[in-house]
Amino acid sequence: GAVVSQHPSWVICKSGTSVKIECRSLDFQATTMFWYRQFPKQSLMLMATSNEGSKATYEQGVEKDKFLINHASLTLSTLTVTSAHPEDSSFYICSARRGSGSTDTQYFGPGTRLTVL
Amino acid sequence: QKEVEQNSGPLSVPEGAIASLNCTYSDRGSQSFFWYRQYSGKSPELIMSIYSNGDKEDGRFTAQLNKASQYVSLLIRDSQPSDSATYLCAVRPNTGGFKTIFGAGTRLFVKA
Numbered sequence: 001g002a003v004v005s006q007h008p009s010w011v012i013c014k015s016g017t018s019v020k021i022e023c024r025s026l027d028f029q030a031t032t033m034f035w036y037r038q039f040p041k042q043s044l045m046l047m048a049t050s051n052e053g054s055k056a057t058y059e060q061g062v063e064k065d066k067f068l069i070n071h072a073s074l075t076l077s078t079l080t081v082t083s084a085h086p087e088d089s090s091f092y093i094c095s096a097r098r099g100s101g102s103t104d105t106q107y108f109g110p111g112t113r114l115t116v117l
Numbered sequence: 118q119k120e121v122e123q124n125s126g127p128l129s130v131p132e133g134a135i136a137s138l139n140c141t142y143s144d145r146g147s148q149s150f151f152w153y154r155q156y157s158g159k160s161p162e163l164i165m166s167i168y169s170n171g172d173k174e175d176g177r178f179t180a181q182l183n184k185a186s187q188y189v190s191l192l193i194r195d196s197q198p199s200d201s202a203t204y205l206c207a208v209r210p211n212t213g214g215f216k217t218i219f220g221a222g223t224r225l226f227v228k229a
Binding site for chain 1: 149151153158159160161162163166168205207215216217219220221222
């Protein structure tokens, strides 16, 4: 299967600081990547769709100024949580779209666990 | 009505039995369907993709798709305790774009 990496795998930060999470597709190019958030025992929540070379598309209710997404290359998308607060503590997971057309598939990164103190 | 619906479970089956996981979806024009497995504290892992009506087998896993009934299922034969996880059904609606809609998942517990 395709390989998607995330860095860091976990991070602890103080309230008010910003945290950057990287998502990389290691063995394929991904024009589209997705960012999800998952709280304990809850389902995946899509935050935004990241498109290479263009602005991200955010889901309703997700603050674009708080969750900055940059998809600068075909293998890298970053999510920056700005001025993080304890309620932002969650499991952040990216996925990358491999292939084109109706048979493309999403592959997930291992996730980043964010704890804001 | 949710776009992708799954029974949250838990579904409990004895080791060696067949586990049957079901999923229904609302967009009749959907073309792409996926099953992911998610262990506790980990990210989802793709198990199967299916695009046309009928069965698709891969090892102990069989995905079944019935577009007329808007129904997709996953069968796990010879269930093992290591299969205990949450199984996510995912559907690509025919609304354009590349967004995939995920169900909330079914928790499976395989008893040794």
